Amino acid sequence: MTIEIRPITQGEAVEYMRLTPWVSGFPQEEPEPVAWYTGRAAYPPLVQPTAEQLEQYCAGLLTDWYRPQAAFVDGKLAGGSAIVSVELTLPGGQQVPMGGVSWTAVLPTYRRRGLLRQMMGALLDDCRERGEFLAGLSASEGAIYGRYGFGPATFQHRWEVRRTDAAFRTPFTDPGRLELVDGATAAAVWPTLHEQIRAIRVGEISPSAGRWAGLAAGGLPADGSGPAHHLIHRDATGAPDGAAIFRLPWAPDPADAGVLALASLEALNPDAYRALWGLLLDFDLTKRVVAARRPVDEPLRWMLTNPRALKLARTRDNLWLNILDVQRALEARTYAATDALVLEVDGVSWRLDAAPEGAACTAAPGVPADVSLTVQELGSLYLGGVRASEFRDAGRIREHTSGAVSRLDALLRPDRAPHNAMAF
Numbered sequence: 001m002t003i004e005i006r007p008i009t010q011g012e013a014v015e016y017m018r019l020t021p022w023v024s025g026f027p028q029e030e031p032e033p034v035a036w037y038t039g040r041a042a043y044p045p046l047v048q049p050t051a052e053q054l055e056q057y058c059a060g061l062l063t064d065w066y067r068p069q070a071a072f073v074d075g076k077l078a079g080g081s082a083i084v085s086v087e088l089t090l091p092g093g094q095q096v097p098m099g100g101v102s103w104t105a106v107l108p109t110y111r112r113r114g115l116l117r118q119m120m121g122a123l124l125d126d127c128r129e130r131g132e133f134l135a136g137l138s139a140s141e142g143a144i145y146g147r148y149g150f151g152p153a154t155f156q157h158r159w160e161v162r163r164t165d166a167a168f169r170t171p172f173t174d175p176g177r178l179e180l181v182d183g184a185t186a187a188a189v190w191p192t193l194h195e196q197i198r199a200i201r202v203g204e205i206s207p208s209a210g211r212w213a214g215l216a217a218g219g220l221p222a223d224g225s226g227p228a229h230h231l232i233h234r235d236a237t238g239a240p241d242g243a244a245i246f247r248l249p250w251a252p253d254p255a256d257a258g259v260l261a262l263a264s265l266e267a268l269n270p271d272a273y274r275a276l277w278g279l280l281l282d283f284d285l286t287k288r289v290v291a292a293r294r295p296v297d298e299p300l301r302w303m304l305t306n307p308r309a310l311k312l313a314r315t316r317d318n319l320w321l322n323i324l325d326v327q328r329a330l331e332a333r334t335y336a337a338t339d340a341l342v343l344e345v346d347g348v349s350w351r352l353d354a355a356p357e358g359a360a361c362t363a364a365p366g367v368p369a370d371v372s373l374t375v376q377e378l379g380s381l382y383l384g385g386v387r388a389s390e391f392r393d394a395g396r397i398r399e400h401t402s403g404a405v406s407r408l409d410a411l412l413r414p415d416r417a418p419h420n421a422m423a424f
């Protein structure tokens with residue numbers, strides 16, 4: 001068996017696309033929000049793309065944004081993956097390039113022969129050659145990607161709230177206004193709103209190419225979830241400062257009727273956030289709101305008279321991070337305190353001089369480490385979404401200097417949990 005790993009040519013694009021989850025089908029452990037209530041798996045392909053659609057899609061496939069690698073076994077295309085070029089927002093606000101591993105699949109008849117391992121080597125080499133010191137992915141299964149150095153760094157909640165349980169603690173007078181708009185208007189608002197959000201939200205990711213195109217097009221999804229409804233909030237000057245997308249899915253079972261399924265909600269300030277939820281939680285003819293891919297520290301819970309009304313249905317890891325260059329990564333973010341620690345990462349010692357203004361990280365060979373860890377734990381810690389003390393107590397981080405793990409936590413402590421609503 002001869003295995004060759006290389007980028008595809010334009011002439012191989014259709015064959016490559018056929019093995020990606022988009023075309024080959026992808027049993028999904030976390031279906032789209034509306035699918036929980038309509039009972040169908042709302043992940044593409046709901047219907048197989050036609051040959052013409054595939055050709056159209058492949059025409060624009062090979063770009064600087066989408067960097068595929070494929071595995072050929074004895075000349076036959078048997079596996080594929082890609083790096084998408086995105087940016088990640090770090091503590092301190094810097095938006096740095098990140099290689100996003102995506103669209104990975106190996107044909108079922110070629111699995112467990114090391115094709116992913118070899119493709120991953122090529123993908124991560126590509127990131128290093130381009131100077132990307134971070135790679136990220138969202139994992140189809142939790143046991144696969146740790147071996148390559150990826151650790152879960154952001155998390156999401158799925159929750160629901162019954163309309164009758166949702167009362168706000170305090171009355172609210174909106175200084176701005178809400179507007180239901182069509183898809184074209186929403187498509188004009190979301191890109192700017194998302195740019196404003198990702199400038200201030202640690203963990204947020206730049207949008208994929210064409211991310212907003214579908215909003216203007218509208219159309220009915222084949223899963224019975226009904227049309228998207230677009231809600232915009234404008235501040236007192238009329239500038240958009242929040243938006244939500246929701247659906248009112250049809251349900252065959254009366255027990256599932258009356259659901260408002262939230263697809264997205266972003267707000268730049270507490271007024272917009274309160275106004276959007278105020279309308280969505282008290283929407284006539286609905287019984288409950290279900291929301292997926294929400295931040296793990298959703299402020300809404302604390303705005304309700306009964307914080308238990310917001311029922312957590314699921315926590316899910318979202319972005320997995322791989323630190324490809326420890327020195328550059330540790331210098332690229334800012335820290336919540338001023339301190340110096342020696343971290344041994346995969347056997348290499350680094351002295352980190354960290355402060356709210358920034359940091360210096362220098363090689364410290366032979367210097368006794370305060371804390372030892374691997375790049376996998378560092379990936380999880382990097383944005384502040386997991387505490388070092390959790391890893392210490394799980395036996396995954398070793399503390400050589402008493403109190404060093406608490407000091408590391410004090411450095412990495414985030415204002416808000418890192419969160420990315422954008423996927424790639």
Ligand SMILES: CC(=O)SCCNC(=O)CCNC(=O)[C@H](O)C(C)(C)COP(=O)(O)OP(=O)(O)OC[C@H]1O[C@@H](n2cnc3c(N)ncnc32)[C@H](O)[C@@H]1OP(=O)(O)O
Pocket residue numbers: 079101102103104105106107110111112113114115116117118137138139140141143144147
């Ligand atoms: C980032 C994303 O794109 S997520 C989407 C991932 N895609 C899918 O899940 C689609 C369905 N699955 C597949 O196509 C394949 O099984 C893949 C891509 C997950 C793995 O491809 P393979 O070529 O079979 O993996 P490969 O043989 O290189 O295995 C590499 C290692 O991962 C392990 N591994 C592979 N798949 C799994 C799995 N599902 N669960 C646990 N371990 C796994 C292997 O045992 C091997 O371990 P080792 O290095 O200790 O020997």
